[in-house]
Amino acid sequence: MSRLIVLDTETTGLSAEGGDRIIELGCVELVNRKLTGNNLHLYFNPGRDSHPDALRVHGLTTAFLSDKAKFAEKAQEILAYLQGAELIIHNAPFDVGFLNKEFSLLGLKPLSHYVDGVTDTLAMAKDLFPGKRNSLDALCSRLEVDNSGRTLHGALLDAELLADVYINMTRGQNALVMPDDDDVSEQQSGADVPQGIDLRSIRLPVLQANEQELVAHEAALSELDKASGGKTIWRI
Structure with missing residues (x-):
């Protein structure tokens, strides 16, 4: 079973080391490349105001966040949800840096200790579409993913959009994955394996x-x- 978690965060600003904190976490689960509905969406009280530029992006005011849980109260729930999954993140160093900072404040190990790996869709997009804009909005437009409801950044909505973008960017990869021996055995049991066709005797007209x-x-x-x-x- 291939379990992917598409993850996005919103923060009070751009610098985790400078004291900015995570205020929203959105996670969307994919199993065998299909949405399961087992999502995780949390808001946090960061104990500080958002930078005005960040506030214009996400719209999450100090008043709205004032009665939300602290990150520390939800850390174990987050780790249990992410445990063993591969994470799909757009501009992964940003989100991973903030998560690692939150974990370090609690004496916990970095994110890489708990998950199976991290795929950065921004790096993927730069390889697929060199020289083009590869923001989430730009990718949605290019890959015909409907983002008409995205007026402000929101972690869960952005994770849902990114899940669609990731599926579109990796469409067809399943055909390149070699099956396990167990899968081959299951496919062969109950059905004869078709024999190959010798094409050497076929002469194509010129x-x-x-x-x-x-x-x-x-x-x-x-x-x-x-x-x-x-x-x-x-x-x-």
Whole structure:
């Protein structure tokens, strides 16, 4: 069973080392690349105000957060939920840095000790779409993921959108995964394995271009050569 957790946080600012804290955590569970509905969504009282720039992004006011639990009260619940999963995070160093800081304040080990690994979808997107904008909004637009409800950043909503983005970016990867021996045994039991087909005896016909097609081909090559300023390789 492949268990993935798509995770996002909102924070009071940009610097965990400078004293900023996590104020929202959103997690979406995928098992075998399918949403399970077993999500985790928590708000935290950070004990400080958000930076004005951060507040404009997430809209979570000090008054709204004042009656929420402290991170320390939910840390064990979070770790139990994340235990052994692979995390999918957009711009992972940011969120992981904040989580590690929260854990260190409680005398706990870094996040990597509890999970099976972290995949950074921002790094993935930069490899897939070099030179293009790869924010979550940009990826939603490029991959046709509906983000019309995203007026402010919210950890759970962003995790749900990122789950769709991740599935789209990795679509087809299942076909590249080699099955375990147990899976092969299950597939073979109760059904004969089809034999391979010898293709060496098949002779494919070769169709020659007719005169009209040759003229059209030469005209197309001439147009390409003209457009390149006479620098096409086949003319040099």
